[in-house]
Amino acid sequence: MSKKIILCIDDESTILNSLKAELKSIFPKDYLIEVAESGSDALELVNELLADNYQICLVISDYLMPQMKGDEVLKHIHSKSPKTIKIMLTGQATIEGVANAIKDARLYRYMAKPWQQEDLKLTVTEAVDRYAQDLQLEEKNAALEKLSSQQAELIEKLRLNEIQLKTALEEELKLKEITSRFVPNEFLALLGCKNLVDIRLGDAKQQEMTVLFCDIRGFTQLSENMTPSESFKFINEYLSYMEPLISEHQGFVDKYIGDAIMALFADADDAVTAGIAMLKSLENYNRTRKKEQQEPIYVGIGINTGLLILGTVGGEKRMDGTVISDAVNLSSRIEDLTKNYKVPLLITHHTFMALRHPENYAIRMVDSIKVKGKDELITVYEVFDADPEELKKAKLATLDSFNRAMSFYNAKNFEQAQLLFIQCLASNPHDTVSKIYLTRTFNTSE
Numbered sequence: 001m002s003k004k005i006i007l008c009i010d011d012e013s014t015i016l017n018s019l020k021a022e023l024k025s026i027f028p029k030d031y032l033i034e035v036a037e038s039g040s041d042a043l044e045l046v047n048e049l050l051a052d053n054y055q056i057c058l059v060i061s062d063y064l065m066p067q068m069k070g071d072e073v074l075k076h077i078h079s080k081s082p083k084t085i086k087i088m089l090t091g092q093a094t095i096e097g098v099a100n101a102i103k104d105a106r107l108y109r110y111m112a113k114p115w116q117q118e119d120l121k122l123t124v125t126e127a128v129d130r131y132a133q134d135l136q137l138e139e140k141n142a143a144l145e146k147l148s149s150q151q152a153e154l155i156e157k158l159r160l161n162e163i164q165l166k167t168a169l170e171e172e173l174k175l176k177e178i179t180s181r182f183v184p185n186e187f188l189a190l191l192g193c194k195n196l197v198d199i200r201l202g203d204a205k206q207q208e209m210t211v212l213f214c215d216i217r218g219f220t221q222l223s224e225n226m227t228p229s230e231s232f233k234f235i236n237e238y239l240s241y242m243e244p245l246i247s248e249h250q251g252f253v254d255k256y257i258g259d260a261i262m263a264l265f266a267d268a269d270d271a272v273t274a275g276i277a278m279l280k281s282l283e284n285y286n287r288t289r290k291k292e293q294q295e296p297i298y299v300g301i302g303i304n305t306g307l308l309i310l311g312t313v314g315g316e317k318r319m320d321g322t323v324i325s326d327a328v329n330l331s332s333r334i335e336d337l338t339k340n341y342k343v344p345l346l347i348t349h350h351t352f353m354a355l356r357h358p359e360n361y362a363i364r365m366v367d368s369i370k371v372k373g374k375d376e377l378i379t380v381y382e383v384f385d386a387d388p389e390e391l392k393k394a395k396l397a398t399l400d401s402f403n404r405a406m407s408f409y410n411a412k413n414f415e416q417a418q419l420l421f422i423q424c425l426a427s428n429p430h431d432t433v434s435k436i437y438l439t440r441t442f443n444t445s446e
Helices: 013-026 039-051 070-080 095-105 117-144 149-182 185-190 219-224 228-248 268-291 326-341 349-354 389-397 399-410 414-427 432-445
Strands: 004-009 032-036 055-061 085-090 109-112 204-216 251-257 260-265 299-314 319-324 345-348 363-369 378-383
Touching: 004 013, 004 039, 004 117, 013 032, 013 117, 013 228, 032 039, 039 055, 039 070, 055 070, 055 117, 070 085, 070 095, 085 095, 085 117, 109 117, 117 149, 204 219, 204 228, 204 268, 204 326, 219 228, 228 251, 228 260, 228 268, 251 268, 260 268, 260 326, 268 299, 268 345, 268 349, 268 378, 299 326, 299 349, 326 345, 326 363, 326 378, 326 432, 345 349, 349 378, 363 399, 389 399, 399 414, 399 432, 414 432
Parallel strands: 004 032, 004 055, 055 085, 085 109, 299 345
Antiparallel strands: 204 260, 204 299, 251 260, 299 319, 345 378, 363 378
């Protein structure tokens, strides 16, 4: 009986070693794990393995590699070993690359990189089971050929009908799954498309939406103390807490930018409640990190509402879904302002005015500022529903004094503003915004 092989292809040795180690833990005895660091190396290895009568059960390939991309590699492997199950593993695959792999290599599944351990385990286990089932099916086909021609013909017709129906359903489900992972179904719906094949270059739609931008504080310094594998694990753990809350509040992730999340919502209230829920979920995550003797992490969230253009950009051979708008840039800049005011969640007046039920939130006006690239003043509000309970109560108790202090400050009556900010801090010493304004009043008085 020939030996069974799982082949991993990636031009990054760190990721390749990590993937090999995880596969060995999943299949400690039954499978040999082979690796290749380029498409050409992989094809040479496939030729050698097939010549030696090895069974290549599964191939897991990166997409973005020098000289030969993952879809082309899988296409060549499919021509030599069509029964091999193919999985594409990457964080930067284009729509065209995924579609080509589905069409030319019968791609089994697309998995985002970094992967989740349980997702990887479930996927590769199902894949090798699928390969074994296909072999069993082939053996049964050979047995059917020994039957009489009339019986074999009837059974073959029934089998083919069943396989065709099963294959069609499986491919449809796989395509939907891949589409939802790579291009959100909500994005497709906004463009009036049912699936990936309906997308055309230049498709675009203008719509008012609310943009949520979330970024981890000090991630660069945090990641310096991690290995690449630890960084992948950390990002996956973090996103497992944050990402589901976006879809639970009728939003969808447009893209991941390093450790940052950009999400879109049709309703401003949904975006604000999602931001609050994400901050509360982060508290649970930090409790888990504390038990593991790890430092807590903090995030900033900026939310803005405005007109967006959603569509596809690119050329004949590559295109991507994207969102273009000043509203997107402004949400990112508002998120950056959370560092200045030392608060986790800020929204613009555009979002504040779009709220159907502003009375449901703990909100106070923080500043009216000019952001880079904009001439108009942008009024910024703090939403503090996710603050620790004592801090939230203290802010609510001093809200009237704080608002009066802000009115005096904006009217340049700095002495009265100073007195009220001092009162706020006397009741709530942890009010970072009052501290900032009190310092401003002293500096202005001088």
